[in-house]
Amino acid sequence: MQMDWFPLWLSLEVATIATALSAFAGVWLAWxxxxxxxxxxxxxxxxxxxxxxxxxxxxxxxxLTVLGRNSxxxxxWENITGSPIVFTASAAVIAAMLHAIPLLVKSTRAAxxxxxxxxxxxxxxxxASEWRVFWRISLPLARRPLAAATALAFAxxxxxxxxxxxxxxxxPGRTQTAAVAVFDAVESGNTAAARWMVxxxxxxxxxxxxxxxxxxxxxxx
Amino acid sequence: xxxxxxxxxxxRGEESAGxxxxxxxxxxxxxxxxxxxxxxxxxxxxxxxxxxxxPQRGRIELNGQILFxxxxxxxxxxxNRDCGYVFQxxxxxxxxxxRQNLAFAATRLPRLERxxxxxxxxERFHLTDLAGRKPRELSGGQKQRASIARALIxxxxxxxLDEPGRGLDAPLRTELYTILLDxxxxxxxxxxxxxxxxxxxxxxxxxxxxxxxxxxVHRGSPLELLRNPATRAAATLLGDFTFFEAEVxxxxxxxxxxxxRILGNAIHGPHLRGCFRGDRITLCARPEELRIxxxxxxxRVRRLPVHVMERPQAVRVDFGDGLTVDVPRDQWAAxxxxxxxxxxxxxxxxxxx
Numbered sequence: 130m131q132m133d134w135f136p137l138w139l140s141l142e143v144a145t146i147a148t149a150l151s152a153f154a155g156v157w158l159a160w161x162x163x164x165x166x167x168x169x170x171x172x173x174x175x176x177x178x179x180x181x182x183x184x185x186x187x188x189x190x191x192x193l194t195v196l197g198r199n200s201x202x203x204x205x206w207e208n209i210t211g212s213p214i215v216f217t218a219s220a221a222v223i224a225a226m227l228h229a230i231p232l233l234v235k236s237t238r239a240a241x242x243x244x245x246x247x248x249x250x251x252x253x254x255x256x257a258s259e260w261r262v263f264w265r266i267s268l269p270l271a272r273r274p275l276a277a278a279t280a281l282a283f284a285x286x287x288x289x290x291x292x293x294x295x296x297x298x299x300x301p302g303r304t305q306t307a308a309v310a311v312f313d314a315v316e317s318g319n320t321a322a323a324r325w326m327v328x329x330x331x332x333x334x335x336x337x338x339x340x341x342x343x344x345x346x347x348x349x350x
Numbered sequence: 351x352x353x354x355x356x357x358x359x360x361x362r363g364e365e366s367a368g369x370x371x372x373x374x375x376x377x378x379x380x381x382x383x384x385x386x387x388x389x390x391x392x393x394x395x396x397x398x399x400x401x402x403x404x405p406q407r408g409r410i411e412l413n414g415q416i417l418f419x420x421x422x423x424x425x426x427x428x429x430n431r432d433c434g435y436v437f438q439x440x441x442x443x444x445x446x447x448x449r450q451n452l453a454f455a456a457t458r459l460p461r462l463e464r465x466x467x468x469x470x471x472x473e474r475f476h477l478t479d480l481a482g483r484k485p486r487e488l489s490g491g492q493k494q495r496a497s498i499a500r501a502l503i504x505x506x507x508x509x510x511l512d513e514p515g516r517g518l519d520a521p522l523r524t525e526l527y528t529i530l531l532d533x534x535x536x537x538x539x540x541x542x543x544x545x546x547x548x549x550x551x552x553x554x555x556x557x558x559x560x561x562x563x564x565x566x567v568h569r570g571s572p573l574e575l576l577r578n579p580a581t582r583a584a585a586t587l588l589g590d591f592t593f594f595e596a597e598v599x600x601x602x603x604x605x606x607x608x609x610x611r612i613l614g615n616a617i618h619g620p621h622l623r624g625c626f627r628g629d630r631i632t633l634c635a636r637p638e639e640l641r642i643x644x645x646x647x648x649x650r651v652r653r654l655p656v657h658v659m660e661r662p663q664a665v666r667v668d669f670g671d672g673l674t675v676d677v678p679r680d681q682w683a684a685x686x687x688x689x690x691x692x693x694x695x696x697x698x699x700x701x702x703x
Contacts, residue, residue, distance in 0.1 A: 247441040250402050253428040254435040255455035256504055265454065269445045 132322060135302055136310035137329055143218060143306060144286035147225035151286075152279055154226075155233030160263060162234070163241040177234050180227045185291020188227060192296045196220065221297035221306055225286035232285055236278030240271035277344035284337040288330065352377040352508055352540045356398055356418070357407035371395065371405070371564040377508075377540040377557070381530060384544045385551045386561030387587060392544040393438075395561075396510045399542070400435050401428035412507055434501030436511040440493045442485035448472070448496050449481040455503040467503060475499040475529075491522040498529060502537070509533070511543045515550045527553045548589060552576075560584050581702050582632060591634045592674050594698070598622060598629045607695070613671060615651045618695045625700075632701055637666060637676040639697035644686030651691045658682075 161167075162174055180188055197203050198213050206214045214220055244267050252262040268275070290308040297304040299313060307330050314323035355374040362368045371391040375382075384392040397403045399410055401417065404425055410418040412433070417426045442451050452471060456464040472478045475495040485493060494514065501509060514530075515523045531554060534541060545551055551558060552572045560568035560575065568580040579585035582593065596610040596619075606621040610633065625631060643650055653669035660666075664676040669691055677685075 245439075245441070247437045247439060248443060250400070250428070251435065251437060251441040251443070251500075252454070253402075254400055254431070254433060255500070256429045256458050257454070258429065261457075266443060270443075 132325055133301075133310075136305050136307045137326065139218065139221075139305070140287050140307035140330075143221045143225055144283050147222045147229055147286040148279060148283045150222070151226045151229035151233050151282055155230050155282075156237050156268075156275070158230070159234045159237035159241055160267075163238045178231050181231045185289075186295060189224070189292040189295025192220075192224065192227070192292060196223065196296065215296055216298040216300065216304060218297070218304055221289075221293050221304055224292040224296050225289050227292060228289055229282035229286045232282045233278050236281070237271070237275055240274035240278070241267055243274075244270045273344050277341040280337045280341040280344065284334045284341075287337075288334065351379065351413060352399065352542070353409075353411040354395065354399065355408045356395070356405035356410060358394070358398070358403070358405040369564060373559075373561075373564075373566050374408075375559055375566060375569065377542055379534075379538045379540050380556035381534050381541045381543060381554050382557045382559060383551050383555035384542060384559050384561060385546065385555075385587075387546055387583075390561035391564040392546075392561050393512050396435075396512055396542060396544055399431075399508070400433050400510055401426060401431050432504070432507040434504065434506035434509045436497050436501050436509070436514055438512045438514075438516060440485070440497040442488075442493060442497055442500070444485050447482050447484055448477055448488070451485070451496060452500050452503050455500050458504065471499040471503055490518055491525060494518065494522065494526060495529070498533075502533075506539065508539055509537070509541045511541070513545055513547075514543065515545065515547060523550065523553075530554045546587075548587070560587075578699055579634065579701055582634075585634050585701055590637055590674075592637060592640070593672055594633045594635070596631050596633050598625050598627055598631060601625060601627060610698075612693065613651050613653075613673070617649050617651075617693055617698075619698045620695055620700075622700055633698045634701055635693065635697040635699070637674045638664070639694065640673075640675040641692040641694075642667070642675060642677055642681070642685065643690040643692045644688060646690055647692070649693050649695060651693065653689060653691050655689065 158173075158177060162170065193215065194200065195202060196206075196214050198207065198215065203214055248266050248270060249262050252266045257265070288308050289306075290312065293306055294309055297306070299305050299309050305313065307326055311323050311326050311330070314320070314326065353376050356371070358371045360369045369391070371394055373391065373395055384395060386392055394403060398405050399417070405418065405420065407420050409416065409420065412431070416424055417431050418424060443454065446454065449468060449472065452468045453464060456467055459467060472481050475498065477492070477496055477499060480488060480492060485496070488496065498514075515526055518526065527550070530541065530543070534556070543554065555572050558570060558572055558575050559566045560580070562581065562583055568575060568584055575584070576588060579588055579591065585591040585593070594612045596612050599609040599611055599616060601608050601622060603621060608619045608622045608625070609616050610619045611617070612633070619633065622631065646652065653673065655667050656670040657668040658665060659668070661676065664678050665682040667675050667677055667682070669675065673691060675691055
């Protein structure tokens with residue numbers, strides 16, 4: 130039997146893009162939450178963590194409402210790119226990001242807050258701007274836990290199922306990711322395909338979690 | 351010159367529940383030591399000058415430029431305050447070499463000037479050979495020098511040091527004092543140093559601000575402070591004071607004298623300002639100002655030694671009730687059987703409780 134590896138490659142691609150985009154958004158949000166006082170901070174904090182707690186189908190429903198072809202975001206996207214956002218690989222990226230960002234924000238915030246504030250104060254007293262303090266001092270000092278969080282976020286993006294299924298669908302060869310493919314294969318009784326896909330995803334995920342733990346541990350050594 | 355007049359109150363329930371800082375002072379281009387027990391607001395003052403914490407009241411000026419003014423809601427960002435800060439734990443960036451640490455601070459200078467200035471300071475603080483090392487590869491003294499060099503690279507208008515001698519052993523402390531005294535003469539900027547170490551305080555201070563519980567209770571040169579501690583807490587901090595609980599027997603303002611009852615004896619004392627007959631007050635004296643004698647006389651109290659301790663310069667004899675006397679070693683060896691402690695009137699100083 131010919132094994133179709135497309136879902137795995139798609140998943141890796143989606144997870145890579147989603148993690149990269151989430152890293153920017155997540156680090157920025159984490160910095161904001163760690164360093165700034167602003168009205169509504171508690172709300173932002175809570176909303177950021179919400180995707181971790183909400184059922185994936187509920188999350189997918191919200192995404193469909195916000196990004197669907199009848200929503201203004203969906204229409205604007207369609208006007209610009211010429212194709213709808215839902216039921217494409219881009220939608221899978223957004224679904225994955227929704228799970229990667231909360232993870233990244235939580236760990237990055239903890240990492241940034243664990244940096245001894247005297248280093249940042251020292252930077253400021255030496256005439257450095259906040260931007261420079263962040264890039265040259267806070268971020269390098271938090272790089273290990275940050276890398277650990279990124280690895281974990283990548284693993285999480287790789288395995289998203291519920292929200293992805295609802296907003297990106299299950300179109301073989303176009304939007305069918307690895308996690309969805311496993312479900313599909315089991316449903317249709319293709320146990321061999323399911324088994325191989327499960328093994329591949331498990332191997333990659335174990336590797337990532339292992340890496341993440343190592344990075345996290347080395348920080349204390 | 352730094353002019354500080356600030357107040358900050360911490361709400362109850364937070365870490366420093368109910369703590370209140372209220373200080374006012376000027377610091378000239380010399381070494382001003384903020385001295386006092388931990389938790390008295392010394393570092394808080396330093397942080398307010400550097401801009402790390404914002405006071406609620408008052409004003410901070412550096413060479414006539416306003417750094418902070420509560421009234422007009424002005425608070426210059428730390429990076430624009432031109433204050434060099436040496437942190438208690440040095441705060442050298444651990445992921446950069448010594449040279450990079452210094453160069454980080456010099457980025458506002460043109461490239462050529464930056465190199466020249468970095469090299470110059472590395473040289474001056476004997477760090478040239480260590481320039482490529484990371485902070486964790488440096489000894490305590492080297493870290494100390496590197497952090498001072500880094501703070502100076504921006505040519506700050508004031509230098510703030512938070513307990514710089516902490517954790518250093520004696521020779522390194524001496525080196526630190528030499529660096530600081532040298533800086534005082536060459537840099538000609540106000541140097542503010544926080545410490546609760548008496549030795550450090552007296553080794554470098556041109557001027558001492560004695561902190562107690564968020565206030566400055568005494569200010570002056572080290573000698574003035576030693577001669578006339580303002581409060582019992584100050585005297586305890588300076589160490590080596592003998593305290594007497596005394597009752598005022600007579601007051602003679604015309605002759606500037608008094609008589610007080612100390613340890614059951616009538617003793618002549620100095621003029622006691624603001625006291626009346628019958629008042630109970632606290633007096634203190636330094637052990638080296640008290641003497642032993644072999645026979646009774648004016649201002650002498652008969653006592654038996656309770657405990658004798660060898661000290662580098664003399665023998666410290668404890669006569670009980672907190673009465674300690676430093677006696678020269680040979681004199682103690684040839685001491686009479688009957689012992690009297692001589693308390694000269696001029697050795698007694700009045701302190702507030």
